Amino acid sequence: MSEHIRTRVESPHAPIHTGNGDLYVTIGTQLQDPDRPTFRRLADDHLTRLKQVLVAPAGMGAARHKLADTGTVILDGPPGSGRTSVARVLLREYDLGTGVFHELLPDEEDELSLSNPALVGNGDRLLLDLSAATAIQWAAARADLSALRKAVHEQNAHLVVVMPHGHSLDPDLQHYRIEIDPPDGLEVLQRHLRVHGVRYEPVPTVTAFLAESRSMREIADFADLVRRSREVAGTDESFAQWCATARRARDGRRPEITTLAAKLREGPQRALLLTLAMLHGAHADVIHRATQLLLQTLKSPPEDQPLLERKDLAERLSEISASIGPDGHVHFAELDYDAAVRAHFWDHMPDLRLPLGTWVASSVESTGPHVSRELRNGLVARLAEQYLRTGRGEDLASLAENWSTTPASRSRLEAAVHALTCGLNDPAQGRNVRQWIYQWCAHRQLKGEFAQVLVQVCADVIAASHPDQALFRLYHLARRERDTTRALQALVDLVATSSRLRRRLLDRLERSSLSSAELRIFLPVCDPEPLTAPYDNGCALIEENGARESLTSGWRAVLKGLPGAMWHPYAERWLHTATDTGHRGDLLLDLLVAAANQCDDQRGMAFAALYASARAAERTAPHGTARAALTTDRLLHKISTAQGLGRLTVPASMTPAGGSTP
Structure with missing residues (x-):
């Protein structure tokens, strides 16, 4: 055995070569940015935003004290009361630099039983969201809660359980139960508007909207509609007009789009309508090029009219109730018109779905002074929205896989990441997407740069x-x-x-x-x-x-x-x-x-x-x-x-x- 070992490696996490000959390492298209936020930063940003908009409901103070005293709190309350948001904000307050935030998923692949002490690390912050659990799932979780709570106490961790409303709780756990009542709807709306930088004024539209029982999610969505209405409104429009526009958008525009699509019989007209819906707010140059690309993807015949005899972009946009703003960006005249157009084409022209994915993959590779990462991500998110809205999460995941096959540009790989992210964040499809990802990681042959x-x-x-x-x-x-x-x-x-x-x-x-x-x-x-x-x-x-x-x-x-x-x-x-x-x-x-x-x-x-x-x-x-x-x-x-x-x-x-x- 020779002692003449001269290898020195300070941080041995990259390929290491200590013998003779050449070392070949295939890196492929680099996807990571050196300044890309880590998962901790992304999670922290989300929780910071959540804390900014949260109006403390009745019971949150008691929940905070219970969590501080015992390390465990079980939140109960009607759906839409903000229970899960309260749980996440409470856990964020106990981020002391040790442990990790961990949402428990006891029924999923590679997840430990709730009674297993290895589930809890020192200083961890654990969320067990069973707000939508069935009676059988809740009964199984209840049986393990005492053991889980014991492990949490021993590890100086913190646990928040969101229980299904109206279900029973064992007597020995009643001590940890806190009832959450929904906060005042107007106060919630005002908080969201303030975070958006919109000054609230009392108007009949808001009064009528809040007269009905609204979940925290509905109120947040309405506040966002008001924000977007303000962004596209004229300088002379008031808060009351923004709210009226938001209310009309919330009521839906599907009948209007059906009528419009029936009038537009030519392929270029419909291509422009769909392109603007997918790239709403983009610069006119981007809309023009993307429309031509969509027509090519669909193998539509080229126009045979001389160039100067064709309709210009402004005229064509007026036919679909859209216009180019002073900054050169294109918008529909009505708020959320784009969402209704996307839903119409997806639902009523199913043969478009496959080529639409091909078009998006090509579009994200476009370059130019008006093409940004935000624009590409928005395009992917709008396509993913249609897959997820119609329960096609598996098809979305397969699309992301196809986008990653060789040759795949960096932009296309980023699009695949964003598509899977949309699927993972979807409340209805997230669990299935996580399972498909597990199958890919553990068992499937991975092609290209997937x-x-x-x-x-x-x-x-x-x-x-x-x-x-x-x-x-x-x-x-x-x-x-x-x-x-x-x-x-x-x-x-x-x-x-x-x-x-x-x-x-x-x-x-x-x-x-x-x-x-x-x-x-x-x-x-x-x-x-x-x-x-x-x-x-x-x-x-x-x-x-x-x-x-x-x-x-x-x-x-x-x-x-x-x-x-x-x-x-x-x-x-x-x-x-x-x-x-x-x-x-x-x-x-x-x-x-x-x-x-x-x-x-x-x-x-x-x-x-x-x-x-x-x-x-x-x-x-x-x-x-x-x-x-x-x-x-x-x-x-x-x-x-x-x-x-x-x-x-x-x-x-x-x-x-x-x-x-x-």
């Missing part, structure tokens, strides 16, 4: 509220990826946010076959710094029996199955950390020795390899070679003890090349 689309969706969308689901989807992607480490890096980043997630991944790896692909995951995940960092309760992962067993199994497989050049950079980090972490450093060394001691017929070779790695690590030690040499001596002592040797000498099998001893 794998990196899934990596981004898992890391930036699913992880924001369902980190465990993101963890195992990224695990499967990392296990199967070749010639790239995108999924592995995303997985490493995710477990860095929570010791509980790191523990779950180590446990999963221990229960796997620990193939070479899984060992490539194990090595960066067993970073010694987070393993030795104490929690708020003063304990570290390396001190937990379960984690030590997982780590020992992993290192045993590494020492038996991987060449030293591959694992030495990671062992080097363990040895350097062991130099400066006191008794936890001894635990790191103990674990390495225990792993080598379990290598059966390769036991002696494993000990020799560890010793040689320690000698090599002395030369790169950040604390100096003298302190590193003491760590090597400690390691040698532990190896000698494991071998049953009575004195601290270097066994012949460990003597480095050249015969020298430390």
Whole structure:
């Protein structure tokens, strides 16, 4: 065994090459932006916005005190009262920098039972939204709530349960139940308008709207309609006119669109109508080019009229009740006309659905001074809206997969990510989309650049509220990826946010076959710094029996199955950390020795390899070679003890090349 190991890797999360010859790494189209918000930032932004618009309902103060006193609160209240928003805002108030936000989904793939204590990490914020649960689902959850609450208490975590209204609750849990009553509708509307920058005035339209019982969602949507009405209104229009326009838009315009579409018999007219509906508010140049592209996609024959004899864009737009504004952007005359047009074509011309997806994929690749990421995302969202509105979430997911096949531009890949994001955020289809993504990550053959689309969706969308689901989807992607480490890096980043997630991944790896692909995951995940960092309760992962067993199994497989050049950079980090972490450093060394001691017929070779790695690590030690040499001596002592040797000498099998001893 030679000690002349000279590899040095500071952050071994990218492809590593330590042998002879060339290294070929296929990266493909880069999807990630260096300034792209992480999933934590996205989740925080959403919760910040939610807190801004939330009007505290009756009972929220009591819920806040109950959560502070016991760590658990069970919210009850009629549908539309804002129970789920209250739950999320309450949990946001307990974001103290430890743990993660986690929405519990006990019936889904790779989700632990509510009674499993491994579900709760130190300082976690847990939401169990059962507001739409059936009687059977609620009964199953109730049976586990006491065990879940106990784990929450032990981990200094916080749990908010939203129970289905009108269902029973066990006597021992009644203490945690708080009734939420809807806040005043006018106050809610005023709050939303204020956040939108719209000044409220008492008008009959609002009085009539609020005279009926309205859910918090309906009020929020109406406030948004008022905001959008103001944005397209003339400078001389008043708040009352904005509200009247919003009320007309809310009542729907489907009959008007049906009549208009029947009058427009020519293909170019209908193409312009549909294009503007899909790209509403875009610049006139964008609308013109996209209309031509739609006609080409539908293989419509070109116009045979001389160019100067054709209708200009302004005339054609007037035929569909639209016009170009002073800034060059195009709008329909009536608010939400575009939504009604999209719904009409989707519902009444089903043969358009497939080519519409092809057209959107081509349109997002357009460039120009008026084409932005926001414009592309809006186009994708409007297409996704139709799929989801009509219960076709699976077709939307398949469309995103098709967009990602080779060759796929960055814009098309971003469109695929945005389409899946729309599906994941849909209340009715989100669960199914998460399941399809799991099947892709774990079992399906992925074509083109679809794998990196899934990596981004898992890391930036699913992880924001369902980190465990993101963890195992990224695990499967990392296990199967070749010639790239995108999924592995995303997985490493995710477990860095929570010791509980790191523990779950180590446990999963221990229960796997620990193939070479899984060992490539194990090595960066067993970073010694987070393993030795104490929690708020003063304990570290390396001190937990379960984690030590997982780590020992992993290192045993590494020492038996991987060449030293591959694992030495990671062992080097363990040895350097062991130099400066006191008794936890001894635990790191103990674990390495225990792993080598379990290598059966390769036991002696494993000990020799560890010793040689320690000698090599002395030369790169950040604390100096003298302190590193003491760590090597400690390691040698532990190896000698494991071998049953009575004195601290270097066994012949460990003597480095050249015969020298430390």
